[in-house]
Amino acid sequence: MRLNDYKKFVILGNGEYPTSSIPLSILYNAEHVICCDGAAENYVSNGMLPYKIIGDCDSLSKNFKNLYKNIIIQVTDQETNDLTKSVKYLLDSGITEFNIVGATGKREDHTLGNISLIMDYMNMGANVRMYTDYGVFIPCHGTCTFSTNPKQQLSIINFDAKRIYSKDLKYPLSDFTKWWQGTLNETLYDTVTIEAEGDYLVYINY
Structure with missing residues (x-):
């Protein structure tokens, strides 16, 4: 597959951190990366600074929250997951084109949920793709x-x-x-x- 699908905005999910060259390239070529809650610590440990950190913040250490409080958007709504909260933030900001990486792996139920959710994101008006270490999901x-x-x-x-x-x-x-x-x-x-x-x-x- 010939890929040059770099978007200005990328959401980094709190699944397994990307290891393959394609999602890593998508991630590191983005101008703005929104980290879903606990994904922020992995992203920062790789020498990067998130644009925003969005979620209920239950996966972040107290020290980390203090260090990055200026870019944290805490959303306590338990009816949606942190990935959807991040997508809603972008859509509410008028941003409809973005990619998602790091949203699969770890728990299989979360993986299935996140994959199926991109259909909802499309119907909410998003032009979105989800990149994994092995391929890309396109609604x-x-x-x-x-x-x-x-x-x-x-x-x-x-x-x-x-x-x-x-x-x-x-x-x-x-x-x-x-x-x-x-x-x-x-x-x-x-x-x-x-x-x-x-x-x-x-x-x-x-």
């Missing part, structure tokens, strides 16, 4: 086109889309209803167009 609505490499691994997770179709993949698509049914496909060309009516999630392996 989609309707017909979407991606730059890829031939024989690149690609999966589609359907949410409510109908009439899903592409001539650019090795295996034919259908209106699958279970998440696993659209996984482990393969690209044929250097671009892929997926046609659909509704919402679906694309995962492209690096």
Whole structure:
């Protein structure tokens, strides 16, 4: 996959800190990094300074909170997680384009929750992608086109889309209803167009 998806704003989640070159490049080329609560300590230990630290702050030490109190935005709402609080902060500030890294790993339930949430973020008006150490998740609505490499691994997770179709993949698509049914496909060309009516999630392996 040919990536040059640098955004001015990046959210660093409190999952496993990125180790692969692509999410690290996305992270370190951002002008402003918002850290979700406990992710801030990892980010600072790597010699960086967050733009904002957002969350309920239950994962931060007292000393760390004192040192960085001027950039901490504490949101005590327990109905949303720290990733969503960070996304809402950006959207409320009029910022709709951003990437997310470090939002997977550690607890599998948190990983599944964060991955599914980017569909909500898209429907809230965000142009967002989630980068992991292995690939990128892209929330989609309707017909979407991606730059890829031939024989690149690609999966589609359907949410409510109908009439899903592409001539650019090795295996034919259908209106699958279970998440696993659209996984482990393969690209044929250097671009892929997926046609659909509704919402679906694309995962492209690096």
